[in-house]
Amino acid sequence: MTRRGFLVSTVAVAAAQPRAVQTVIGPVSPSALGLTLMHEHVVTDLRDIADRRPEDYDREDAIAVSLPHLAELREAGAETLVEPTPLHIGRDLEALRALSLRTGLRIVGSTGIYGAAEHRFVPDYARKETAEQLAERYLREIADGGARTACGRG
Numbered sequence: 001m002t003r004r005g006f007l008v009s010t011v012a013v014a015a016a017q018p019r020a021v022q023t024v025i026g027p028v029s030p031s032a033l034g035l036t037l038m039h040e041h042v043v044t045d046l047r048d049i050a051d052r053r054p055e056d057y058d059r060e061d062a063i064a065v066s067l068p069h070l071a072e073l074r075e076a077g078a079e080t081l082v083e084p085t086p087l088h089i090g091r092d093l094e095a096l097r098a099l100s101l102r103t104g105l106r107i108v109g110s111t112g113i114y115g116a117a118e119h120r121f122v123p124d125y126a127r128k129e130t131a132e133q134l135a136e137r138y139l140r141e142i143a144d145g146g147a148r149t150a151c152g153r154g
Helices: 004-014 059-077 091-105 125-127 133-145
Strands: 022-024 026-028 080-082 106-108
Touching: 004 091, 004 133, 022 106, 059 091
Parallel strands: 080 106
Antiparallel strands: 022 026
């Protein structure tokens, strides 16, 4: 499958679904999104995958550090935030859910691959899987709300 074919099939699937945006706490009508920040990283880990260990990450600490900043955004009028961090660079849906519930800020998680820095962060599976396998992986993440990493982060 080509990138263009993937995009066309994804749009076709999305067009056939009820009109809703999936947030970390559930679907919401697009008309209810309000003021939306489209690209805000909340929890990200840009260390090499091989250097990450479960004991190096403390979810409660990440929440405590992020909470006042997101609360300030909400108080300033932001209603939704799109968090583009993919699974392989530290996305933590549980932390995002907790932050959303505590602040009232809707948070949209993401899927995909971060390929900057000369593709340093591209995970091995992305180099090995076919376009069809990658498409299935990402559609499954979208449908299931994300998978867990080796470090236990979802």
